[in-house]
Amino acid sequence: MRDVLIGIDAGTSVIKSVAFDTAGRQLAAAAVPNRYETLPGGGAEQDLARTWADTATTLRQLADKVPDLAIRTIAIAVTGQGDGTWLIDKKGEPVAKGWLWLDARAAAIVEEIRARPDDRLRFEKTGSGLAACQQGPQLAFMKRNAPDRLADAATAFHCKDWLYFKLTGERATDPSEGTFTFGDFRTRFYCDEVLEVLGVADLRHLLPPIVDGTRHSAGLSAAAAEATGLLSGTPVVLAYVDVACTALGAGLLDRERKPGCSIIGSTGMHMRLAQTPDEVLLNEARTGYTMTMPAPGVFAQMQSNMAATLNIDWILSLASGILASQGITRSNGEMIALVDEWISSSEPASLLYQPYVSEAGERGPFVDANARAGFVGISSRHGYADMVRAVFEGLAFASRDCYAAMG
Structure with missing residues (x-):
């Protein structure tokens, strides 16, 4: 009987996997501390391979706590820390360590863009202010200072996107993170005008398709099944970014009380x-x-x-x-x-x-x-x-x- 839902949340402090029943009650949880390093000049980086290994560990630990977890699992959803830049190449291998939302190296570029009149256009499209934590300024910084890294890259992920890729082999991002970074919140798609303002229109090929997890899923790959102990083909959903998921669970979507x-x-x-x-x-x-x-x-x-x-x-x-x-x-x-x-x-x-x-x-x-x-x-x-x-x-x-x- 399939009666368990698994949620994965790769946060800044902790990576955790939680099992729920179909009524939303928590059955068990497993977590490992997250690890990242700070660098001179404001850098903050996290190892992609280790992040995946830690995530797989939490899923195996969860199986130790929930009897017959693999055959009982209906689906898996994955979310994680927002912003940042996690680059992979055509073969799906990391190009370098992931840049976190804590990374401040793009601060000067943010100041340049915010000082220009056309940043108002970008703000009105995305509905979001510009900060060094975001992928747009980070990609612009890499264009100036690490062009070889971008030349080797095929896809620019955020943390949860990377884990979804490792779970399914599918390159994608979600509507929340895709649009507040590079898009128009009214249409929920990428916006070329925003890319122009950020100075990264030539990097449009790095942006993965936007998929809505309320309507789309992919099967757990054979490699991910072996790493996690779950069954190959189990549906996997790319959830919205962690804060949007938390807001939903906390009751923000209350149209009467607001x-x-x-x-x-x-x-x-x-x-x-x-x-x-x-x-x-x-x-x-x-x-x-x-x-x-x-x-x-x-x-x-x-x-x-x-x-x-x-x-x-x-x-x-x-x-x-x-x-x-x-x-x-x-x-x-x-x-x-x-x-x-x-x-x-x-x-x-x-x-x-x-x-x-x-x-x-x-x-x-x-x-x-x-x-x-x-x-x-x-x-x-x-x-x-x-x-x-x-x-x-x-x-x-x-x-x-x-x-x-x-x-």
């Missing part, structure tokens, strides 16, 4: 529902994202502050690092358990914290690759607990700032 929805992950995503293209509000600052949802004519409009829990990771690592230097080991869980105590022992708003700890700067509700974190108002009476509280308050203010930018 709730807001925030994801406080490595990055912060703050969303409102737009039921028609006319309800998408394009601001003068040309920031945010407009993502097509897996429902006809519906959009999630977003503002995204570049670093959310990255700020929390950083402030907690200060304490754990000091303890480690004295031979005292504390796990992440033990550090997180102390947060409530630190916050309760500190005064509200005694410090201000600017939550721009990512080396990629900020993309919402303003774009500045040079933005950096900082505390304002420190005096001798302040301690570590005040700093912890200020980091959480800073994230709250950043969230409010993003919602204000969407009206």
Whole structure:
């Protein structure tokens, strides 16, 4: 009896596979930490082969937890971290390591494009602000600085697209990521005018077909079946980008109440529902994202502050690092358990914290690759607990700032 659905999410921090029954109840989950490296000059890269190997590992681990998983699986869906550039050649082999959304090397190119009047045309087509995390500026940077890499490339993927390719052998991307990067959100297809503004019209051949996972699937390949322990031919769906999937699951698609929805992950995503293209509000600052949802004519409009829990990771690592230097080991869980105590022992708003700890700067509700974190108002009476509280308050203010930018 086929009664299990598998969801794969290759996030920035963790790669996970989850089994659900047909009522949507979680049966089991398996996860491995994700790994990437930061480079001088703002680079952030991830190994494609290792990402696939880690994903396959989570599926095998899931089979250990769910009896007869292979024969019970109805279908598999895969999503993952957004933005970035993952290049493969004609044979399907990686050309180089994947560039992540954390990569800031294209920052100067973003400034050039945003300074031109025709960037308004690009913004009105995509409904999305330009930032160094996106594939368009990253491809433009490679044209100038690594043309040999592009010459060897046949397809430009995002993370989930690469995993879908490894699962099925099919080269594709989804409507959400395809259109907010290179397309027109009204048509859900690529737009030549956008490619011209970005200066990558000559790289149009690298863009894979856009397929809608609500209507399209491909079979699990024999090689992927061997790697994962699942059955060859099992239907595989390329899901929308991770934030669109999370928004759907969190209840954003509520036409009556029209709730807001925030994801406080490595990055912060703050969303409102737009039921028609006319309800998408394009601001003068040309920031945010407009993502097509897996429902006809519906959009999630977003503002995204570049670093959310990255700020929390950083402030907690200060304490754990000091303890480690004295031979005292504390796990992440033990550090997180102390947060409530630190916050309760500190005064509200005694410090201000600017939550721009990512080396990629900020993309919402303003774009500045040079933005950096900082505390304002420190005096001798302040301690570590005040700093912890200020980091959480800073994230709250950043969230409010993003919602204000969407009206």
